[in-house]
Amino acid sequence: MRNMLFFLLIILLADFTSASAQEVITQTFKDSRLVNIQSVETLSKRRLDVRIGHRFGDLLGDNGGWSTFYGLEQATDVMIGAEYGATDQLTVGFFRTKGAGALPDGQAGLRQVLNGTVKYALLQQGKEGGAPVSLTFWGVASASTAERIPDNPDIIRNFSTFAHRMAYHGQLMIASRLSDRIALQLTPGYTHRNVVAFQDENGLFSLGLGTRLQISRVFGLIADVTFPFSDYRTTENGFYPALGIGLEIDSGGHLFQLNFTNATGIMETDFIPYTTSNWLDGEFRFGFTISRLFNL
Amino acid sequence: MKIAPLFIFPAFTVILWCSSCSSDKLPEPMFAATCTDSIPAYDPQVRQIIEETCAYSGCHLDGTAPGVYDSYSGLLPNIESGAFRTRVLQLRDDPNQGMPPDYAPEGRPRDLTQEQLDLIECWLDSGYPE
Numbered sequence: 001m002r003n004m005l006f007f008l009l010i011i012l013l014a015d016f017t018s019a020s021a022q023e024v025i026t027q028t029f030k031d032s033r034l035v036n037i038q039s040v041e042t043l044s045k046r047r048l049d050v051r052i053g054h055r056f057g058d059l060l061g062d063n064g065g066w067s068t069f070y071g072l073e074q075a076t077d078v079m080i081g082a083e084y085g086a087t088d089q090l091t092v093g094f095f096r097t098k099g100a101g102a103l104p105d106g107q108a109g110l111r112q113v114l115n116g117t118v119k120y121a122l123l124q125q126g127k128e129g130g131a132p133v134s135l136t137f138w139g140v141a142s143a144s145t146a147e148r149i150p151d152n153p154d155i156i157r158n159f160s161t162f163a164h165r166m167a168y169h170g171q172l173m174i175a176s177r178l179s180d181r182i183a184l185q186l187t188p189g190y191t192h193r194n195v196v197a198f199q200d201e202n203g204l205f206s207l208g209l210g211t212r213l214q215i216s217r218v219f220g221l222i223a224d225v226t227f228p229f230s231d232y233r234t235t236e237n238g239f240y241p242a243l244g245i246g247l248e249i250d251s252g253g254h255l256f257q258l259n260f261t262n263a264t265g266i267m268e269t270d271f272i273p274y275t276t277s278n279w280l281d282g283e284f285r286f287g288f289t290i291s292r293l294f295n296l
Numbered sequence: 297m298k299i300a301p302l303f304i305f306p307a308f309t310v311i312l313w314c315s316s317c318s319s320d321k322l323p324e325p326m327f328a329a330t331c332t333d334s335i336p337a338y339d340p341q342v343r344q345i346i347e348e349t350c351a352y353s354g355c356h357l358d359g360t361a362p363g364v365y366d367s368y369s370g371l372l373p374n375i376e377s378g379a380f381r382t383r384v385l386q387l388r389d390d391p392n393q394g395m396p397p398d399y400a401p402e403g404r405p406r407d408l409t410q411e412q413l414d415l416i417e418c419w420l421d422s423g424y425p426e
Contacts, residue, residue, distance in 0.1 A: 063340060106337020107322075108368075108426040151376060154325040154423040163316040194318045202319040 024124035028134050028177045029185070031291060032083065032091070032119070034210040034224040035244025035259045036271055037187055040136040040175040042121045043085030048294040049093075053079035053266050053287070055100070060282025071285050076100045079266045083117065084296075093117040099144065100264035101274020104238030107197045108156065109274050110144035110167060115267050125176060132176060139170040142269040156195055164195040167269040171208070185210040187226070191272050205229045206272050212248075220248040222257070228272055235278075242275040257289040328421035335422040336415050338368045342424075345412050346371065349396045349405045368426045381420055385413065 029039040032049065043049055057074025058064035064071050081095030094116055101109035123135035143166050148159035159165055171189030178184060187208030196202055210224035223245045233239040246259030262284040263271035277283035325335065336342060350356045351365040364370045374380040383395040388408070391398040400406045408416070419425070 102337075102339070102426065105335065106339060106425045149372070149376070152423045154322060155425060156322065157426075158322075161318070161320075163318040164320065166316060168317075192317070192319075194316075195320045195322065198321050198324040200321070202321070 023127040024130065025127055025134065025177050026124070028125065028175045028183045029212050029222075030214075030220055030248055030250060031255050031257065031289075033257075033289065034185070034212065034222045035246045035257070035261050035287075036242050036263050036266075037185075037208040037210050037224045037226060037268070038119070038138045038171070038173060039185060039210065039212075040121070040134045040173045042089060042091040042119050042136065043083060043293075045085050045088050046296050047085045048296050049083045050292045050294065051079070051081060051083070051095070051289060053077075053289040055261070055264065055266060055287040056285045058277065058283045059260070059285055062281075064282060076264045076285060077266045077270070081115070083119075089121040091117075091119040093119075095267070097142075097265070097267050097270065099146075099270055100266075101270040102264075102276065103197055103200065103274065104276045105197075109193075109265070109270060110142060110146070110156070110165070112146040113142045113144050113267065113270070115140050115142045115269070134173075134175045136173045136175075137170070138173060140168065140268055142167045142169075142267060156197070167191070167193040169268040169272065171206075171268070175210075181214040183212045185224075189226075189268065189272070191228075191269060193269070193273060199232065200273075201230060201232060204233075204273055218250055220250070222246045222248055222259075226272055226275075233273075238276050240275055240278050242271045243279060253293060255289075255291040255293075257291075259287045259289070260284050261287060325422055325425075328418055330414070330421045331418035332414070335425065336419045337425045338371070338419075339426065341415060342419050343368075345408070345416065349400075349408060349412075352404065354401065355404075375420070375424055384408070385417055385420075388413070 029041050032039055032041045055076040057068050057071035057076055059071050068074055077098050077100040079095050079097045081093060083091050083093035085091050097113045097115060099111040099113045117140045119136060119138045121136045123131050125131050125134045146157055149157045152158055169189060169191040171187050173185055173187050175183060175185035189206045191204045193202055206226055206228045208224060208226040213221045215221055225241050225243045227241045240262060242263035244259055244261035246257050249256040262277040262279045263275045264277060265271040265274055346365050355361050356363050356365040363374050383393060388394040396405055398406050
């Protein structure tokens with residue numbers, strides 16, 4: 001089945017390569033990320049995108065409310081880093097995240113994480129005719145730089161081998177701009193963690209859905225949701241799909257994003273396996289991303 | 297300005313990282329004899345006790361007493377050295393050595409409840425999960 005899908009993809013790519021000379025839609029989304037998931041957008045050649053992302057604590061629920069000033073006194077996850085357009089198709093990046101995910105029983109995922117990212121635009125949607133969708137691959141390799149705890153073999157931070165510090169994620173993004181205002185994206189992905197708790201699974205397929213609605217020249221509404229496919233990751237076991245909604249503000253050189261999400265981690269290797277917060281219990285948080293583009 | 301070469305580093309890092317793949321699982325943790333039903337975690341069960349009884353201004357928060365107990369990693373050195381178990385569990389009846397001490401400020405607990413002590417003992421015996 002997987003081989004068939006792969007061949008279909010190759011045929012699709014071959015079919016539309018001949019149409020590459022046609023005019024293409026260059027901006028399906030405004031930014032390289034929606035709230036939680038990546039978008040199909042790559043940077044133009046020699047553009048640098050410096051990004052800072054932040055997720056506060058739970059707005060409501062047991063750990064939120066007045067005592068934490070609705071989560072604003074807590075930093076659940078923080079990301080800082082940059083991406084660079086090596087070519088118009090290839091974007092590479094390097095980010096540092098705090099790391100935030102944990103299993104419902106408290107088993108923590110990777111912390112103090114360095115993330116190397118690669119994004120490659122395989123296909124761009126044609127304006128009239130040509131490809132009906134844009135297709136982009138994105139991959140991340142995450143490595144924890146946290147100090148190991150050698151005396152406790154029951155926790156991930158035991159790091160008995162270097163490989164246990166690593167987790168990876170790869171995804172294909174299939175997006176279409178349906179009109180001048182609306183864009184949709186489908187994101188099948190695969191996450192692999194080198195070490196997991198005894199009841200968990202190393203490999204994890206997931207499907208993300210994202211959308212963007214341009215509401216004025218400056219403002220855009222964005223939303224995405226990611227479903228991991230796993231017998232273990234059920235709501236009965238304390239896992240929930242990562243659901244984010246946000247507002248994008250394009251001020252020219254900067255792009256601000258204000259968002260609310262139940263995901264604690266920012267990187268895919270974190271929020272896909274470890275989203276255990278429930279919107280309906282008030283366990284969602286305020287967050288923001290600032291993106292500044294430079295021409296080099 | 298050409299900065300593309302700078303990004304060769306993350307690209308190589310990705311390749312290096314991808315070359316170290318494994319599919320390992322942690323051992324199933326032993327259910328400690330001191331636990332009754334489930335194993336508590338630092339967050340939220342132990343953290344709540346710590347914040348109420350240890351991590352406040354003038355004690356294990358601002359450097360007045362050894363250790364800044366505002367996070368799991370702040371607590372870890374005293375757990376790994378055994379000092380936390382000794383002072384909280386073994387010396388709990390000692391008015392000065394037992395934590396929290398009898399000289400704790402007004403409004404702060406000077407003793408942990410038996411339920412809190414049981415929870416901390418189970419947590420420590422279970423490998424103090426985060």
